[in-house]
Every structure is written in structure tokens, then in C-alpha cells.
Amino acid sequence: MKVDARSMLAALFVAGAATADPVVTITPPKGARFFPGQRFDIRVEAKGKGRFSATMAVDGKCQGFSSPRNACPKWTEPSATPDGITPALYGGFNLRGFSSNKPGTHTITAKVTDDEGTTTAAATFVVQAPRPGHGGRTRNVIILLGDGMGAAHRTAARLVEFGATGGDPNGYLAMDGFPGTGTVITHSLNSIVTDSAPGMACYTTGNHAQNGQEGVYPARMTNPFYYPRVEYMSEYLHRVKGTSTGIVSTADLEDATPAANAVHTGNRNAGTGIVDQYFDERNNTGLTVLMGGGRRWFLPKGQYGSSRAAESDYGPLPGDLQAAWSAPAGAIDEGRDLLADFRNGGFTYVSTATELSAAGTPEKLIGLFGYGNMNVALDKIAKRRDPSRHGVVDDYHEPDQPMLDEMTAAALRVLSRNKRGFFLMVEGAHIDKQSHLMDAERTVGEVIEFDRAVGVARKWADKLGNTIVIVVADHECAGFSVIGALRGTVAQLGSLSSDADNLDPDPAVAEQPARLAMVGTYDSAAFPKYELAADGYPKTYDVDGKILFGFGGNADRHETWLTRPLPIVDSLLPSSIKAELAEKGYSPSPPERSADESGFFVRGQVPGDQAVHTASDVPISAYSTGSDAWRRFVGVQRNTDVFFKLMEATAGSAAGGDR
Numbered sequence: 001m002k003v004d005a006r007s008m009l010a011a012l013f014v015a016g017a018a019t020a021d022p023v024v025t026i027t028p029p030k031g032a033r034f035f036p037g038q039r040f041d042i043r044v045e046a047k048g049k050g051r052f053s054a055t056m057a058v059d060g061k062c063q064g065f066s067s068p069r070n071a072c073p074k075w076t077e078p079s080a081t082p083d084g085i086t087p088a089l090y091g092g093f094n095l096r097g098f099s100s101n102k103p104g105t106h107t108i109t110a111k112v113t114d115d116e117g118t119t120t121a122a123a124t125f126v127v128q129a130p131r132p133g134h135g136g137r138t139r140n141v142i143i144l145l146g147d148g149m150g151a152a153h154r155t156a157a158r159l160v161e162f163g164a165t166g167g168d169p170n171g172y173l174a175m176d177g178f179p180g181t182g183t184v185i186t187h188s189l190n191s192i193v194t195d196s197a198p199g200m201a202c203y204t205t206g207n208h209a210q211n212g213q214e215g216v217y218p219a220r221m222t223n224p225f226y227y228p229r230v231e232y233m234s235e236y237l238h239r240v241k242g243t244s245t246g247i248v249s250t251a252d253l254e255d256a257t258p259a260a261n262a263v264h265t266g267n268r269n270a271g272t273g274i275v276d277q278y279f280d281e282r283n284n285t286g287l288t289v290l291m292g293g294g295r296r297w298f299l300p301k302g303q304y305g306s307s308r309a310a311e312s313d314y315g316p317l318p319g320d321l322q323a324a325w326s327a328p329a330g331a332i333d334e335g336r337d338l339l340a341d342f343r344n345g346g347f348t349y350v351s352t353a354t355e356l357s358a359a360g361t362p363e364k365l366i367g368l369f370g371y372g373n374m375n376v377a378l379d380k381i382a383k384r385r386d387p388s389r390h391g392v393v394d395d396y397h398e399p400d401q402p403m404l405d406e407m408t409a410a411a412l413r414v415l416s417r418n419k420r421g422f423f424l425m426v427e428g429a430h431i432d433k434q435s436h437l438m439d440a441e442r443t444v445g446e447v448i449e450f451d452r453a454v455g456v457a458r459k460w461a462d463k464l465g466n467t468i469v470i471v472v473a474d475h476e477c478a479g480f481s482v483i484g485a486l487r488g489t490v491a492q493l494g495s496l497s498s499d500a501d502n503l504d505p506d507p508a509v510a511e512q513p514a515r516l517a518m519v520g521t522y523d524s525a526a527f528p529k530y531e532l533a534a535d536g537y538p539k540t541y542d543v544d545g546k547i548l549f550g551f552g553g554n555a556d557r558h559e560t561w562l563t564r565p566l567p568i569v570d571s572l573l574p575s576s577i578k579a580e581l582a583e584k585g586y587s588p589s590p591p592e593r594s595a596d597e598s599g600f601f602v603r604g605q606v607p608g609d610q611a612v613h614t615a616s617d618v619p620i621s622a623y624s625t626g627s628d629a630w631r632r633f634v635g636v637q638r639n640t641d642v643f644f645k646l647m648e649a650t651a652g653s654a655a656g657g658d659r
């Protein structure tokens with residue numbers, strides 16, 4: 001009899017799979033570290049067949065699960081869908097809101113049985129004791145997060161704002177003046193290249209998250225808002241010390257960076273649920289100031305500019321999650337008037353720069369200055385310089401937006417009312433967003449705007465005392481670089497005809513475009529000079545001999561070396577406003593080739609139409625008053641280390657005592 005070897009093998013393989021023991025994953029993942037008392041969810045998850053049952057112990061001591069609820073010592077009622085929120089073929093068991101005060105390495109062991117076998121698995125986590133040193137206790141924590149801001153972004157802003165002469169800068173950025181400077185390694189749980197969600201969350205939880213996720217560990221659950229949580233710094237400090245929380249961003253407030261300070265979700269794009277959670281769990285964070293864009297999430301569905309939708313919301317949270325995290329259930333409520341809820345919750349609402357400056361010092365403050373992301377500094381400043389002229393900000397329906405330094409000052413006025421201290425995160429969001437879009441001039445303007453907010457924070461740290469301020473990025477964006485400067489004048493550049501199709505890979509048409517001859521490298525870059533207006537921003541970026549910027553992680557692009565008259569359409573705007581902008585001639589994505597205007601085609605190295613985040617280390621700068629906590633940030637560090645250093649500063653040291 002002839003036997004088909006392949007089918008024999010296949011049969012063996014299937015037979016083997018049919019009797020496999022369950023595959024068990026324990027959360028938190030390997031390498032997790034916690035500040036003493038910091039809370040987190042433990043989850044035992046198994047892939048297998050049939051009915052699952054499980055037991056779990058920490059350091060050999062049996063722990064009950066909170067879902068499905070069972071008590072130690074023994075699991076006695078196996079269930080086909082153990083916690084009710086785990087998809088078919090998986091069994092999930094959770095212990096919500098666990099914590100340990102005992103420093104050292106701890107071991108979680110779990111035993112899971114399904115219809116075909118039993119698996120025992122183990123994982124460790126570390127409770128990291130605060131390391132002593134550096135004097136008095138820090139009361140206020142300020143994180144200034146320049147999204148996507150690498151070393152070259154800082155260099156670019158310094159050169160444009162101050163210039164250089166004979167090898168020395170003519171001036172320094174506010175962040176340059178911070179004494180504690182180091183670098184940060186920015187990887188996420190599942191990649192060398194992080195996105196903004198884990199990029200921010202690692203600073204605010206001390207734990208790595210998976211890309212696209214914030215304040216949670218990855219899990220297989222039916223809703224991303226159910227994922228196992230880890231406590232944020234804002235929550236810990238509010239719970240233990242009674243601090244207030246402020247979140248300020250130029251982005252839509254649903255965006256990953258602001259949300260990764262207060263919102264727990266496995267889907268950074270679930271805007272309705274994210275923005276609801278800021279409010280619904282405000283008593284966990286002590287949320288007192290919330291400012292940025294994203295008004296679209298605060299307006300009931302059907303109202304002009306609303307983006308609220310059932311698909312991006314979450315229904316009732318699991319009962320044990322609600323209980324362990326003092327979280328209201330939540331509801332699918334696209335018709336919710338969230339802005340009204342904030343006002344009824346005691347928040348003063350402002351929607352323009354004028355209203356913000358007139359708001360004084362309310363008890364709580366919410367500012368929404370855009371339907372999606374706020375506009376960038378370059379376009380906001382253009383309107384301020386010529387209010388009578390119709391500008392980009394008018395097309396975005398937001399003619400009167402505050403600058404980030406004004407928002408920061410307002411936030412600090414309100415937060416400093418709490419004598420127990422505060423946690424404030426301020427994000428310069430468009431450093432990243434404009435780098436993605438390969439819009440060099442708008443990128444540089446954002447760094448200048450962000451640095452002014454840094455200056456404000458430092459002044460407040462001096463005034464308040466016992467405050468730590470760090471300036472850091474979540475990751476680098478775009479492989480941004482200062483490659484040289486324009487040889488010759490902007491007029492000469494403008495007179496060149498388009499060579500949009502040059503550098504085509506077809507050798508018959510591959511010739512160096514005349515435009516490349518105008519890129520001055522090394523000696524011919526010399527020392528470009530910009531002129532600042534009274535508002536502190538360059539009068540124009542298109543000066544003769546202007547600095548030229550490159551993008552190492554770029555998509556195909558059309559490069560003119562000149563300021564783009566219009567920004568690329570903000571991708572987070574409600575679709576109605578996007579449609580209006582398209583009619584007015586705004587481009588939804590960076591142009592790749594254009595034969596109608598001067599400029600040339602640059603072949604990209606990455607797919608898609610935007611530049612990408614890179615794995616480059618990013619600079620960190622620290623400043624502190626009332627202690628030398630800034631010293632902790634000198635050197636090379638993991639992104640998760642930053643959390644522990646900030647928490648250690650708030651713990652102070654016995655030797656230094658309170659000052």
C-alpha cells in the first residue's frame with residue numbers, strides 16, 4: 001500500500017494539536033516594574049479548547065480572581081467563557097487592582113486546565129524601591145513632551161531662533177538651559193519603533209505598552225477598554241498625595257499623548273470612549289485642567305463638528321474593573337453632551353485665546369480650541385500678525401487660538417491652587433505631526449512654540465519650589481535633520497522651472513535637477529540668519545540662504561525648499577470640515593509629485609505618504625527646584641526609567657527630608 005508521507009505528517013500534526021495543553025500568557029509581561037504600591041491588573045490568559053479553569057499565586061500565596069470571582073485555595077467551577085469578556089478559544093482570568101509594597105522580584109504562577117490538558121506557567125515582576133538621594137521632596141511634576149522631538153529638531157529651532165556666529169550659537173533654547181541632560185531609549189513592548197501611545201505611557205506608568213495602547217497591557221478581550229490596567233502617575237499621586245492633574249496639548253485630546261496620562265485603552269483611536277474617560281474617571285486623576293483640540297468629541301452626535309460614534313465608545317466596564325479602579329460603568333452614548341457634563345462638573349469652559357486670558361483662575365478649566373488638532377504656530381501667528389486677513393485658522397473655524405505657552409501659564413495658575421501639588425503634562429504635538437508631513441517650516445515653528453512653554457514652566461518651578469520639570473520626546477519623528485543651507489537667494493530658487501520628474505529611476509531621465517545645485521553643504525551652508533518679529537517668531541522662514549532640512553524616514557515627496565502656503569489637512573478634523581478644506585484647495589496628504597509648480601521629486605524609503613517615527617534615542621532635559629532631582633536624568637536611560645525617577649523625586653529621600 002502506498003502511503004503519502006505528507007498526509008501522514010499532516011495527520012500526526014493534527015493529532016498532536018488535538019491533545020495540546022493550553023498555551024498560557026501571564027500579564028503583566030516579563031520585565032514589568034512597579035513603584036511600591038502602584039496598582040495593576042493581573043491576567044491569566046490561555047489559548048486552548050473547551051472549558052477552562054485556573055488557579056494563580058503570587059510568591060506562592062494563592063490569590064483569588066476578581067473575574068470570574070473565585071476564592072482560594074481552589075477553583076471549583078470551570079466555565080467555558082471564564083470571565084465573559086474573552087473571545088472564543090481563549091480563557092481569561094483576572095485579578096484587578098493588585099499591588100505590592102514589598103521591594104524585590106515577585107513571581108506569579110498560574111495553572112490552567114482545559115479539556116485537553118493542564119499548563120503551569122510563571123512570570124516575574126519587580127517592585128522597585130525608591131533610590132535615595134538628591135534632597136527634598138518634589139511636590140509638583142511637569143512633563144513637557146515634544147512629540148517626535150529629536151536632537152535635530154532642537155538644533156533647528158536654536159539655529160532659526162538665534163543663529164550662530166563663528167561656530168557658537170548666538171543664543172540658547174529654554175530647554176538647553178536645563179542642567180540635567182541625558183538620552184532616552186524609546187522602544188515599545190512590541191517594537192524598536194514606538195508610536196505615541198506607549199511612548200507617553202512608559203513615562204507615566206513605568207511600563208511598556210504595545211503600540212497603539214496606553215495605560216494597559218495587551219490582552220485578548222472583547223473591548224480594548226477592558227484590557228488589564230496599570231496605574232498612571234496622575235492616578236497614583238492623586239490617590240496617595242491628593243495632587244491635581246493637568247493635561248495640555250496642541251493635539252486633539254483623544255490623541256495618544258494626552259490620553260496616555262489618564263485614559264486606559266487598548267485602542268488609541270477610540271475617541272469617544274477616550275474623551276468620556278477623562279471625565280468619568282476624573283476623581284481617579286484629580287483632573288483639574290484639560291486643554292487642547294478635539295471639540296468634536298465633546299459635542300453630541302448630530303451637532304455640527306461632532307465625531308462621536310458608538311463604534312469608538314465603550315459600554316459597561318466589567319464589574320470587577322469598576323470596583324477595583326473606582327470607575328463608573330460607562331455607556332455607549334454618542335448623543336452625550338460631554339461639554340455640558342464638564343461644565344456641570346465645575347469646569348469653566350473657554351474656546352478662544354481671548355476667553356482663556358479673561359478666565360482668571362477658576363477652580364477647574366477646560367479649553368477646547370479646535371475641532372480636531374489645533375492649528376500650528378506658523379498659521380496661528382500669521383493670523384495674529386494680520387487679523388483682518390482671512391487665514392488658515394479661519395478655514396479651520398478657529399480664528400482665535402492660544403499659543404502653547406499661554407495655555408501652559410493658564411494651566412499652572414489653576415493647578416498651583418492645590419497646595420498638595422500637581423501633575424502637569426504639556427505636549428507640543430505638531431513637532432511630530434508636521435515632521436510626518438515633511439513640512440519643515442511648520443515643524444521648526446512648533447519647536448519654537450514648545451520651547452516658550454518650557455520657559456514658562458521653568459519660571460513657575462522657580463516660583464513654586466519643590467517642582468521638577470522634564471523636557472523629553474516620546475520618540476524621534478521622520479529622521480529630521482539639518483542638512484545645510486540654501487546657496488543663493490529665494491528669488492533664484494523661485495525662478496527655477498519644475499523638475500518634478502527628475503531623479504526618476506529610469507536612467508534616461510535621471511539627471512541632477514538644477515535645484516540640487518542650490519543645496520549648500522558644509523562650507524557653503526555657512527551661518528544662515530533669520531529675523532524675528534516682536535512676537536518672537538521668524539518674520540519669514542524663506543530667507544536668502546535659509547536652512548534646508550532633510551527627512552531620513554521619508555515617504556515620496558515633492559520638495560520646493562519653500563514654506564508651503566497651506567498646511568496639509570489635519571487628519572483628525574471631522575469629515576465635514578475636511579470636505580470644506582478640500583474645496584478650498586488644501587491637500588489631504590503631502591504632495592508626492594507636482595508638475596505644475598517649481599520643486600522636485602524626492603524618492604522616499606518608506607511606504608505610504610508620510611514620514612515615519614524612528615528608533616533614534618531622544619534627548620531629555622531636567623530642571624528641579626527644592627532638590628537636585630534633575631541629577632537623576634543625566635546619562636542614558638530606558639524610557640520606563642523616567643517614570644521611576646520622577647516618582648522617586650516625589651518620594652524624596654530620608655536624608656534630604658522635606659524642604
Ligand SMILES: [Zn+2]
Nearest residue numbers: 147148196474
Ligand atoms: Zn509621538
